[in-house]
Amino acid sequence: MTMPPPPPLRLHLDPDELAHNWRWLQNRNPGAACGAAVKADGYGLGAMEVMRHLRRAGCHDFFVATWAEALALVPYLDGAGLSVLHGVREEDMAVARACPARPVLNSASQIARWRDAGGGPCDIMVDTGMNRLGIRADEIGMANLEGLAIDICMSHLARADEDSEMNARQADAFERVMAMVPARRYSLANSAGVMLGARFAHDLVRPGLALYGGVPRREGEGHIRQVVRPQAQILQRRMVPAGESVGYGATWQAMADTPVAILNIGYADGYFRALGTGGYATTCDGQDCPLVGRVSMDLVAVALPAGGGHKEGDWLALAFDLPAAERTSGLSQYELLTSLGHRFERRWL
Numbered sequence: 001m002t003m004p005p006p007p008p009l010r011l012h013l014d015p016d017e018l019a020h021n022w023r024w025l026q027n028r029n030p031g032a033a034c035g036a037a038v039k040a041d042g043y044g045l046g047a048m049e050v051m052r053h054l055r056r057a058g059c060h061d062f063f064v065a066t067w068a069e070a071l072a073l074v075p076y077l078d079g080a081g082l083s084v085l086h087g088v089r090e091e092d093m094a095v096a097r098a099c100p101a102r103p104v105l106n107s108a109s110q111i112a113r114w115r116d117a118g119g120g121p122c123d124i125m126v127d128t129g130m131n132r133l134g135i136r137a138d139e140i141g142m143a144n145l146e147g148l149a150i151d152i153c154m155s156h157l158a159r160a161d162e163d164s165e166m167n168a169r170q171a172d173a174f175e176r177v178m179a180m181v182p183a184r185r186y187s188l189a190n191s192a193g194v195m196l197g198a199r200f201a202h203d204l205v206r207p208g209l210a211l212y213g214g215v216p217r218r219e220g221e222g223h224i225r226q227v228v229r230p231q232a233q234i235l236q237r238r239m240v241p242a243g244e245s246v247g248y249g250a251t252w253q254a255m256a257d258t259p260v261a262i263l264n265i266g267y268a269d270g271y272f273r274a275l276g277t278g279g280y281a282t283t284c285d286g287q288d289c290p291l292v293g294r295v296s297m298d299l300v301a302v303a304l305p306a307g308g309g310h311k312e313g314d315w316l317a318l319a320f321d322l323p324a325a326e327r328t329s330g331l332s333q334y335e336l337l338t339s340l341g342h343r344f345e346r347r348w349l
């Protein structure tokens, strides 16, 4: 087998900044434990590596969406808890019974399915107003929870990233749920919820986005640090003569003769066209180079500083501050992270 050569694009992933973000979130509510949502392959960073680094920082509770995601992490659990947010379908049962991860039971039929198969440790999701997954709070009283060993009883906030009165309503509803559902631990807050105050913390918080550098509320500004930095190699350096254009649609024209670098990254890598407006890349000697022309599927062009010695094979870092990228692109910080593709070499430094 011939090994492929090293890829011309990579994600620099910083384990210290990841751990810093986890500790900052943990310290918002010292009385509560801080878990980590690592679904969607750790929001695109790589769930296994994220779990390894957060285990070392002191995190004990992890959340994935599906059983396939859980199975991939089981070898690295090392005694940590793992919850499968989407619960158990009939076709999940054989795997779920044999797997150390817990299902998050979301409906009366999932509860019955798990109990009829012998119960065992599980979590439960109660819906307090989002109307996504979870058994309705006003139906939990009728649910038969007997024989279930419930670890985490949780609910999920719909508008924690806003100053909405819905947050207090969900917090009230969750307190009523807590009086009805016997569980070892109670959990309500996602990343934004962590920043809403002690009332939302309970026993365990479940951030995802903010661990990875996303800032869902202004309380996190200046505290949450960037973890993910895309880098791409210069495939070609060219001089674009004054008056000529660059890229599809010829949307950018050189006012003067301009040195341009063609970088190996594009929208197929999750570097979307919408990031082109105001987007820039930074050279290793710290010079910012604006993107010029449209982002292609596999390539972008940047204007190089005149006279710089930047050449084919050099690496440039693409600006990827998540709050800023969200503002310029109109894509959510969640979409920006989870769209980062498979062609990157993911490098934990």
Ligand SMILES: *Cc1c(COP(=O)(O)O)cnc(C)c1O
Pocket: 037, 039, 085, 156, 189, 190, 191, 192, 206, 207, 208, 209, 210
């Ligand atoms: C994804 C998810 C989280 C984490 O949410 P963030 O907004 O990324 O912090 C927490 N709880 C549940 C149920 C989730 O689905």
